[in-house]
Amino acid sequence: MSIHSPFVKTGSGSSAMAAWAMLALLIPVSIYSVLYQATFILQFMGYAFIGSMAETIYTLIIKRKRRLICTGSAFTAALIAASVPPTMPFLPMLFSILIAVLLVKLPMIGSPLRFNAAMVGRLFLMLVYPVQIVNWGTPTADVISTATPQELYRSEGFPLEWSEWLFSKIDGTWEGLFMLVPGSPGETFPLLLIPIAALLIWKGIIGWRTPLFFLIAFSITTALCGNSPLYNLLSAATLFSAVFIVADPVSTPMSKSGQILCGLIIGISNALIRHFTFYTEAIVYAVLLGNLCAPLLDRIAFELRGRALLKRS
Amino acid sequence: MLRTIKTDWNILADFQTLETPFPRPERIYPGLDTIDPATFPDFLDEIGLVGMGGSGFQTSEKIKANIGSHTLVINGIECEPGISIDKSVLLNDSLWVAAGATACAQAVGASKVILAVQHNPDLVTELNKLYGEFEVLTFSDKYPAGAEKLILKKLIGKWPAPGARPHKFGFLIQNVVSLRAVGRALVDGIPVVERPLTLAMPSTGFYQNIIAPVGISVQELLEIYKLPYDPAIHIISDSGTMMGKEVPASAPIEKTTLSILILKRDDVFRNERPCTRCGACNTACPLGLHPFTLTERIRKNKTEGPAFKAQMTECFLCGVCSAACPSGIPLVQSLEKGKACL
Numbered sequence: 001m002s003i004h005s006p007f008v009k010t011g012s013g014s015s016a017m018a019a020w021a022m023l024a025l026l027i028p029v030s031i032y033s034v035l036y037q038a039t040f041i042l043q044f045m046g047y048a049f050i051g052s053m054a055e056t057i058y059t060l061i062i063k064r065k066r067r068l069i070c071t072g073s074a075f076t077a078a079l080i081a082a083s084v085p086p087t088m089p090f091l092p093m094l095f096s097i098l099i100a101v102l103l104v105k106l107p108m109i110g111s112p113l114r115f116n117a118a119m120v121g122r123l124f125l126m127l128v129y130p131v132q133i134v135n136w137g138t139p140t141a142d143v144i145s146t147a148t149p150q151e152l153y154r155s156e157g158f159p160l161e162w163s164e165w166l167f168s169k170i171d172g173t174w175e176g177l178f179m180l181v182p183g184s185p186g187e188t189f190p191l192l193l194i195p196i197a198a199l200l201i202w203k204g205i206i207g208w209r210t211p212l213f214f215l216i217a218f219s220i221t222t223a224l225c226g227n228s229p230l231y232n233l234l235s236a237a238t239l240f241s242a243v244f245i246v247a248d249p250v251s252t253p254m255s256k257s258g259q260i261l262c263g264l265i266i267g268i269s270n271a272l273i274r275h276f277t278f279y280t281e282a283i284v285y286a287v288l289l290g291n292l293c294a295p296l297l298d299r300i301a302f303e304l305r306g307r308a309l310l311k312r313s
Numbered sequence: 314m315l316r317t318i319k320t321d322w323n324i325l326a327d328f329q330t331l332e333t334p335f336p337r338p339e340r341i342y343p344g345l346d347t348i349d350p351a352t353f354p355d356f357l358d359e360i361g362l363v364g365m366g367g368s369g370f371q372t373s374e375k376i377k378a379n380i381g382s383h384t385l386v387i388n389g390i391e392c393e394p395g396i397s398i399d400k401s402v403l404l405n406d407s408l409w410v411a412a413g414a415t416a417c418a419q420a421v422g423a424s425k426v427i428l429a430v431q432h433n434p435d436l437v438t439e440l441n442k443l444y445g446e447f448e449v450l451t452f453s454d455k456y457p458a459g460a461e462k463l464i465l466k467k468l469i470g471k472w473p474a475p476g477a478r479p480h481k482f483g484f485l486i487q488n489v490v491s492l493r494a495v496g497r498a499l500v501d502g503i504p505v506v507e508r509p510l511t512l513a514m515p516s517t518g519f520y521q522n523i524i525a526p527v528g529i530s531v532q533e534l535l536e537i538y539k540l541p542y543d544p545a546i547h548i549i550s551d552s553g554t555m556m557g558k559e560v561p562a563s564a565p566i567e568k569t570t571l572s573i574l575i576l577k578r579d580d581v582f583r584n585e586r587p588c589t590r591c592g593a594c595n596t597a598c599p600l601g602l603h604p605f606t607l608t609e610r611i612r613k614n615k616t617e618g619p620a621f622k623a624q625m626t627e628c629f630l631c632g633v634c635s636a637a638c639p640s641g642i643p644l645v646q647s648l649e650k651g652k653a654c655l
Contacts, residue, residue: 003559003581003582003583004583004635004645004646005556005557005558005632005645006554006555006556006632006633006635006636007548007554007555007557007574008394008555008581008636009637010597010636010637018639109587114590204591204593204639207592207596249589249591250589250590252590253592254591254592254594254595254603254605254606255592255595256595256596259592298603299606302603302620302624305601305620306618306619306622306624307619307620307623309474309475309623309624310475310619312471312473312477
C-alpha cells in the first residue's frame with residue numbers, strides 16, 4: 001500500500017487501458033479486411049493472442065511478475081498483422097511476432113533506447129520474406145490488384161486521375177461507401193484514422209506532437225521532391241503509421257522539443273527514402289531511425305533546458 | 314427650560330500660550346502608525362508567526378531579508394486546488410488583512426501594495442470595495458498559480474533565475490493568512506493562536522471554512538462536526554490534495570495547516586506501474602522541467618552536472634507531474650530526495 005501526496009489524478013489515467021484501446025481501435029481501422037473476409041478478425045485475434053502468450057512465456061522464464069493477459073505484446077502482434085498483407089503465411093508471422101516480443105519489446109524495458117517492436121518484426125519480414133510482404137492482394141481483381149498505389153506511382157507516375165482514384169477505382173458492395181486504398185489491412189481506410197486519432201489524443205493515450213510534425217515534415221519534403229503530398233498522405237499507410245506507429249510513446253522521446261524533432265526526422269527521412277530509393281513503404285526504416293535518435297534528443301532537450309535556466313538572471 | 318452650560322475651556326491650558334492650538338496626540342505604545350523596521354521582526358517573533366501559506370518559514374527572517382523592497386504583494390491565491398480559505402479571509406477579515414499589510418509594507422519600506430487574487434470578476438469587485446487603496450492583480454486559477462515563483466514571474470514579466478528570491482527584485486510576497494495574523498496581533502493584541510482552514514469531506518458533501526485553534530487535534534475537529542471518519546476507508550490529508558501528507562487522527566492542527574481533507578482511501582490509492590514514457594510529466598510541468606529524466610538521474614545517482622542542478626533548484630515540488638502520471642509513479646517523492654542532493 002502506498003499513498004503519496006498528490007491525492008488527485010489529472011490527465012487520462014488510462015495507461016492500463018491504453019493497449020486495450022489501441023488494440024480495439026485496430027479492428028475498425030482494418031474493417032475493410034474484416035468485411036471482405038470475416039475470418040480475418042479471427043486471424044487478427046489469433047495473432048494478438050500469440051503475442052500475448054509470447055509475453056507470458058517470457059515472464060515465466062525471467063520470473064517477473066506474471067500476468068495472464070499481456071495487452072502490450074498483443075498490440076504489437078496485432079500491429080504486425082495489420083501492416084502486412086492478409087495473405088501472409090502463418091510461419092513467418094509467428095517468427096516475426098516472437099522476434100518482436102521476445103527480442104525487442106520485453107528485454108529493452110527500462111533502457112532509454114527503445115525500438116518500436118512492431119516495426120522490427122516487419123523489418124524481419126521485409127528482409128527474410130520479401131516476396132510475401134509485397135503480395136498486396138486487393139480483393140477486386142483489376143489491373144492494379146497486386147500493387148499498392150505507391151508502387152504504381154513509383155513505376156508509372158500518376159497511374160490514375162485523382163477523382164478516379166478516389167471514387168471509381170474499386171466497385172463493389174462496401175467499396176462504394178468508403179474511400180478505400182489497396183494495401184495492408186491497416187491502411188485501407190485512411191479517413192477513418194482521423195477521428196480515431198482525435199479520440200486517442202483526447203483520451204491522452206497518444207501525444208499529438210510527434211504525429212503532427214511527422215505529417216507536416218512528410219508533406220513538405222514530399223512536395224519539395226516534386227510529388228503530390230496529398231496522394232502520398234492518403235496512401236501507403238502514412239496516416240496509419242502516424243497514428244499507431246509514430247505516435248507510440250514508448251519509443252519516441254519524452255520531452256516536448258524532442259517529440260517535435262523526432263517527428264521531423266521521421267517525416268523527412270520517410271519522404272526522402274520514398275523518393276530516392278525503391279523502398280516505397282519506407283516507414284519502417286524512418287521509424288527505426290527516429291527511435292535511434294530518441295535518447296539523444298531527450299538528453300539534448302534536458303541539457304538545453306538546464307542551460308536556459310542557468311542563463312536567466 | 315433649557316439652560317446653556319458655559320464651559321471654560323481654558324481650565325486645563327491656555328490656548329494662547331501653546332505653540333499649536335490643538336496638539337497632536339502622542340502615541341505611548343507602538344501602533345500601526347509607528348512601525349519601526351528595527352523592532353518589527355522581534356514583534357513578529359513574539360507573536361510566533363511563521364509563513365502560513367504552508368511553507369512554515371520564519372516570517373521575521375523574511376522581513377529582515379526584504380527590507381528595502383518597493384512592493385508588498387498580498388498572496389490571496391489558494392496554495393492548493395479546491396480550498397477557498399484565502400479568499401474567505403480576504404473577504405471577511407479585511408480589517409486585519411489591511412492592517413497587517415500596511416504594517417509589513419511600512420516595516421520593509423514598501424510604497425505600493427498589490428493584492429494578487431484568482432481571476433473572478435465578482436471577487437475583484439468585492440475586493441475593490443474592501444481594499445480601495447490596494448491594486449488588485451488577477452491570476453489564473455489553475456494550480457499552481459499561488460506559488461511564489463509564478464507570481465513573481467507575472468510581476469517582473471520574465472522568468473526569474475533558479476533559486477532567486479523575490480527580494481532580489483524588490484518584492485515581498487506574503488500570504489494573506491500571515492498578514493491576517495499580523496493585523497490581528499496589532500489591532501487586537503492576540504498572538505498567533507488560531508488558524509483559518511478549510512475542512513472538507515467530499516464523500517459526504519461537507520465543506521466548511523473554519524477558524525481552528527492551533528493545537529486542536531483532528532479527532533476533536535471531526536467530533537465537533539460529527540463527520541463519519543473511519544480509518545479503514547478514509548485518510549486524513551493535511552494541507553490539501555497536491556502537496557499535503559497523510560496524518561493520523563491524533564495529529565494536531567499546526568500553523569501551516571491549510572486544510573483538512575477527509576478522502577476515501579480507494580480514491581487516492583495509486584497503483585504504481587512501469588513508465589510508458591508517455592511524457593505526460595514533461596507536458597504537465599508548469600516550469601517546463603523534465604521530471605522523469607530528473608528522477609532517472611536521482612535513481613542512478615548522476616546528480617552532478619549543471620543542467621541537473623539548475624532544474625532541481627527550479628523545481629518547487631508542486632506535485633503536478635505525479636498527478637498527471639497515468640502510471641501512478643511517485644515522481645514528487647523522488648524529486649524530494651533529489652532536493653537533498655543539491
